[in-house]
Every structure is written in C-alpha cells, then in structure tokens.
Amino acid sequence: MILTILTTQLYFLRHERTMLEMGLKEKIGFITNYYTLGVVEALQHNDDIMLQQIMMGLEQDREIVSTMVVDSDNQIRYDTDPEKVATTADDKLIRRCLSTGEGVAMNGVNAGGQYMVLAAPLKIKAKRSPIGALRLEITYKHINDLVKAGQASFEMTAMGILFGCVGGLMWGFRRWVTTPLARLKMAVAHVNPAVLEPNFPQSEDEFGEMGAALNDLMMKLKSEWASQREKMTIQAGDERVLVEQLLRGLLPQSRVILSDKQNRVILDTGSDRDYASGQGPHLLDIVHEADFAGLVESAYRQEGQVARGAVTFENKAYQAAILKIPEGQSKLVRAVIALNP
Helix, strand or coil: CHHHHHHHHHHHHHHHHHHHHHHHHHHHHHHHHHHHHHHHHHCCCCHHHHHHEEEEECCCCCCCCCCCEEECCCCCECCHHHHHCCEEEHHHHHHHHHHHHHEEEEEEEECCCCCCEEEEEECCCCCCCCCEEEEEECCCCCHHHHHHHHHHHHHHHHHHHHHHHHHHHHHHHHHHHHHHHHHHHHHHHHEECCCCCCCCCCCCHHHHHHHHHHHHHHHHHHHHHHHHHHHHHHHHHHHHHHHHHHHHHHHHEEEEEEEECEEEEECCCCCCCCCCCCCCCCCCHCCCHHHHHHHHCCCCCCHCEEEEEEECCCEEEEEEEEECCCCCCCCCCCEEEEEEE
C-alpha cells in the first residue's frame, strides 16, 4: 500500500511539474512573439518612453524577475536596474544572440532557486541582422511552490487514506479476530469440568468452526465421562460386595464398619440397616465416644497402618483395629474398622 501511494505520488508530481513547465513555455512563446513587436517598434522610432511602458508591463508578471533590452550596438536601452541604462551589456547570451540572430535559452540555479535566462533577437524585415535583443530572466519559484503545495496536499490526502485503511484494518481485526477470540476465551473460562456442556459460540467463520469442533469434543468427553462414572459405580458396587464377603469370612465374630471416600458408612455388620444405597451416615455422626474418636483420628493420621486400642461404642467395650486405606488402593473404601467384643 505504501509503495502504491509513493508511486502514485511520484507520477502525479512529475505530471504536475510537466504541465506547469509546458504552461511556462507557452507563456515565453507568447512574450517573444507579442512583446517583441512593441519593443522592435520602440527601438525603430527610438521611443524610450514607449519601450519603458512595454517593459514595465512585462515586469508585472511575477515569474519574470529581470528584463533587459539592448540595441544593435549592445548598448542597454532598458534594464530592471535603471543605473545600467546607456551602458554596454556584458552578457554572453546577448552577444551570442546579436551575432547569430538566433534565440538562446539557458537554465541555472542561484540563491533564489532554479531559473531560466532567455535572449531573443529583435528583427525587422528590412534587415538581416537584429536591431537589438531582449533578455528575460524567468524564475521557476512559482512552479516549485505550486508543486510543493500539490505535494503537501497529496501527502495529506495519502495520510488520510493510510490512516483510514489502518483504522479499517484495526476495526476488521477487532471484529473478526479479537472479539471472537475474547468470546472463545470466555467460553473456555466458563467450562465446568463437573458438568460439561457445549457452550462454545458457533458462527460461519473459522472461529465458529473451531467452536463447533470444541462443542463436539465436549459432547464426546461428557459421554465418555458418564460411561466412566457408570463403570466406576459398577466396580465400586462389586468391590463393596467383595470386601463385605471377605471381612465376614475372616472376622466372623467381629463387628465390621466400612466408610467410603466421603467418610460415609457403607457397611455395618452390627446393624440391620442397609447402607448399599450410599446414603449412610457420616462416620463421625455415629462415633460419639472420645476414646473411639481419638483412635479414628490416630488411624487417619497413620495412613496404611493399623491403629489398635480399647474403645467404647454404643455403650459396649471393644478392642478396635482401624485401618485407613491408602489413596489409589481402593475405588470405594477409605476406612475399615473391626470391633472385637
């Protein structure tokens, strides 16, 4: 985009300068063809007043910075500087113009900038050699000022277009990239691992396709987790039955209490209540005696080691053995309590 703007700017500046220079050349052609007629007439009649009026009118043009008229003897008849009048002109273009009878032009640069010097012969039909010459110094300052003004205007326009394009890009980036990403980020932040729901936004763009893919993933994970929980529930039920049978076989005379991972009672061989539904009381809700509670606390601190001691439970004395199952060794049981009368 920047390269296009610079190329366009260069083209229009060159085109504008070319048009202005062509206009200046047309003006020079008009001056040499029109004003020289009056100057020739004034020289023929030796009319300095008429010559002065013509040249003063010519000097009204702001692009002409100096003028000079000489006769065939190279004597200055008119000059922008009045002190040079009636003196011999020391100008090589004037001398060349008088000697050859041809117009001469030369470009140059001075403190005022670029300029052009034009020397035009003053001829009449009766004589082959010119009766004098007209010298004009024309500045390009006006053209340069117009070109600079055009360049400044173009640069302002280009900057406006550039800022407009950048603003449009930022708006588009915000609408089609930043905002969808923010919505996607918010949806990810609101994902509940316990309750997987397909809540990712869907649209017709690439972010919508990503959201649809994530929603499909959520549904698959939800289905898989439900299947895993179902399997774990079945396995936990099988484990409970196996542990109960094992303990009843090994400790037929003991009262055995099992608690699950939430410390809820899932088996009490000394009670007729069925705890298989998983709605049993909390272990600490049935252990009220201080010695029993202290032994339970000691067993929980010594995970994997049996804590033994005499306890009182439901107004009966027992020799208790309590074991907290280490994490990862059982999917259901956390603690085993064996009470021997």
